[in-house]
Amino acid sequence: MSQPPRNGRAPSVKDVAAAAGVSLGTVSNVLNRPSVVSATTRERVERAMSELGFVRNESARQLRAGTSRALAYVMLDGGNPFFHDVAEGIETAAEAADLSLFVCNSNSRAEREAKHLDRLVQQRVQGILITPVDPDAPHLAEIARRGIPFVMVDRLSSAGDHCSVAVDDVLGGRIAVEHLLDRGHRRVAFVGGPASIGQVRERLQGAREVWTEFGMAEDDLINLPTDALTVSEGRSAGERLAGLPSRRRPTAAFCANDLLALGLLQHAVTAGLRVPDDLAIVGFDDIDFAAAAAVPLTSVRQPRQELGRTAARLVLDEATNPDHVHEQATFVPALVARASTGTVRR
């Protein structure tokens, strides 16, 4: 505790050993196998440590060990709270395994993602979790090929050369639209895009499946594509929706995520529409802000934390278990009905 004479260099095990009058190996034993060293020397060493303000040098430890005591999660969009909740789940599991978690953010840009991955490989992290910009990008395969434990989050992998964790997005689309049909809506908009995002495609697919199963006319499910899954895109989708001729105008919208839904909600309220009476809205993800909206949003819940915890469990298994087999963990989404779809239409 009392400060060491700050000679510029942080004290090392060698300094501690000298101060305690023991060998270097003994200090290391105190650190890593305290039981094998006698109580008196252990105490002496510990005193020396705290007197010098000794802190293990993690780089040296890592160098020796060959791998760092950390996992990493590269998330797709830091502005979307969904990914934070996933990260929180991962961190819980990492914490339990006494590992740190590097959180990176690619912001949907492939080159940032690649840069982060490069760094993480250099750091020799124990495992990488990622929600990728493009699940088929070659630099992802490269990671797995290197033998680094690797899990894809929020995206199922067809390739099967790594684990993945996701919810069933098709099912999510189905239950959203089923709910709207239940509520009596007969003309519904799907708001989401770009189609290059797999989740968007699958949620739309689920929506269409149910739509036709219920015998609805195909063009009463109106596709309102967006350029991104953001609040402002949701707003602009609202404008396009308002611009439709009234006999074509849907009475409800299913948005590919909650940010879109919040943007759409805002536009609707600003335009003087009543939600849900004039326009019902369903989101996806069930982020906290969905429940916190002025008109609380009905949303398709993903088990965000559990997604993260499971992903971490899988990556740790791959890292430690020689008999590891890759696994595609699928979760079942659930509809959380709130005021934004409150009433049954007459």
Place this chain on the structure above:
Amino acid sequence: MSQPPRNGRAPSVKDVAAAAGVSLGTVSNVLNRPSVVSATTRERVERAMSELGFVRNESARQLRAGTSRALAYVMLDGGNPFFHDVAEGIETAAEAADLSLFVCNSNSRAEREAKHLDRLVQQRVQGILITPVDPDAPHLAEIARRGIPFVMVDRLSSAGDHCSVAVDDVLGGRIAVEHLLDRGHRRVAFVGGPASIGQVRERLQGAREVWTEFGMAEDDLINLPTDALTVSEGRSAGERLAGLPSRRRPTAAFCANDLLALGLLQHAVTAGLRVPDDLAIVGFDDIDFAAAAAVPLTSVRQPRQELGRTAARLVLDEATNPDHVHEQATFVPALVARASTGTVRR
């Protein structure tokens, strides 16, 4: 690119040197001072690298260098987008300096914060940025004492033994309440707490200053304390507010942050109040969700990204400039008027 015979161990400079038929030092030169090595050998070495799939081992590099190529930011509340925007600002600056950024989240828990700090010291990060749970906690002073570049974010330091970056919260409180007075409100609630949080105290102080300067009765500025700065606390403050006798009920509320304001807004809308006619609302921080609310929130903007960028600049200066002097950077908050305080009261 073609995979190396995966013999379990990642290839090292030594392997590259052997493969290229040069010495170890030359490989290092190719990596760090490419100009000093001849074009032909450089090319040979580079080919060997890509053939073996060589990746620098960052731990070894760090060990040698004595410090890692990373900064760290320990944020207070991962659920509050405000801190993300700050982190983004930091990352921009870190990127420019070719450093990685560790993002940690203390979730307002002192022991998690301490744990993160321990780890970061062990990692020998170049500098630590933090929005602390308690700015006077001894473990913070300990960091600075160790000589690790250290900047406090969103909190000014009185001690002056380290840099800090924040906005003028008193001024922020002033402009919020000035705006409400301008709009004709004569009974205003302050929603925020706990008082242990310095920002809350100062924003309230600013509010009170203006209130008395305008000659208003002290008890027409009604304090509605909360247990945290969250959406759900905002909602419950709304309930308490609605429970006030009508002649005591304020016509406007100034919330200590946007999450509270969103919660309050939600309660108001649910309770059938019109915002801003029945209740005007001002938030603080101006997070993206404030502008995205069904009734867009008036808020006191903090320059979030710039806060981060400046903090990073300061920590880098402390890390590299021997003549560094600690600096308390203060930013001026600005009112962003939106619909939630839209009209002038008659």
Place this chain on the structure above:
DNA sequence: TCCAGGGGTTGAAATGTTTCATCAGCCTTG
């Protein structure tokens, strides 16, 4: 008295990179 065994400690080796003084060759210049 000698030996076996075990608890406790030691010293050296190994991890992968960077740096730096040194050196080999070669070219230029006087």
Place this chain on the structure above:
DNA sequence: CAAGGCTGATGAAACATTTCAACCCCTGGA
């Protein structure tokens, strides 16, 4: 032709930690 300078490459040392075989000393048993 000698001296000196330049370019490019080399090899060893250093960084802080962990591991492990070896060793010392003591005790208990034969």
